[in-house]
Amino acid sequence: MLTKSREHLYRKHTLPKFTCHRCCEPFEVEEDLQLHARAPTPCQIREPEPIDGFTQDQEKRLRSRKKKPGEELTEPEKWRAMYRILFPDVAEDDIPSPCEYPSCTADIA
Numbered sequence: 768m769l770t771k772s773r774e775h776l777y778r779k780h781t782l783p784k785f786t787c788h789r790c791c792e793p794f795e796v797e798e799d800l801q802l803h804a805r806a807p808t809p810c811q812i813r814e815p816e817p818i819d820g821f822t823q824d825q826e827k828r829l830r831s832r833k834k835k836p837g838e839e840l841t842e843p844e845k846w847r848a849m850y851r852i853l854f855p856d857v858a859e860d861d862i863p864s865p866c867e868y869p870s871c872t873a874d875i876a
Contacts, residue, residue, distance in 0.1 A: 769842060769845050769846060769849065769865070772849070772865070773829065773849070776821070776829070776853075777826070780819065780820045780821055781820060781821065781826055782818060782820040782821065782822060782823070783795060784797075784823065785797050785799070785800040786800075787800060787803055787804065787810060789809065789810050789811070789812050789813075790810035790811055790812065790813050791813050791814075791815045791816065792810065821852075821853055825852055825853060828852050829849060829852055829853075842865075843864075843865075846862075846864075846865045847859070847862050850862045850863075
């Protein structure tokens with residue numbers, strides 16, 4: 768189940784890799800951002816809008832497969848570790864069970 772959850776996260780919730788610091792326009796390719804930045808007419812300065820998703824640093828930590836020798840995490844432990852990366856301010860006792868919302872698991876695929 769966690770593998771499908773991770774795949775869903777990477778497909779649907781990763782923030783754009785490149786964003787214009789003036790107009791907050793997202794770009795998937797750095798070259799497009801560079802072309803945008805060098806356009807003869809500068810873009811308008813806009814305030815960034817909150818975007819749901821996770822950062823490149825969080826993605827790197829999620830994709831990390833480092834384990835200590837002899838350490839094999841259970842599925843619930845893996846879930847909690849993943850949840851803590853995505854929501855670092857949530858208290859341990861407030862982390863929901865991955866099975867708590869069965870209607871959501873159909874949407875993961």
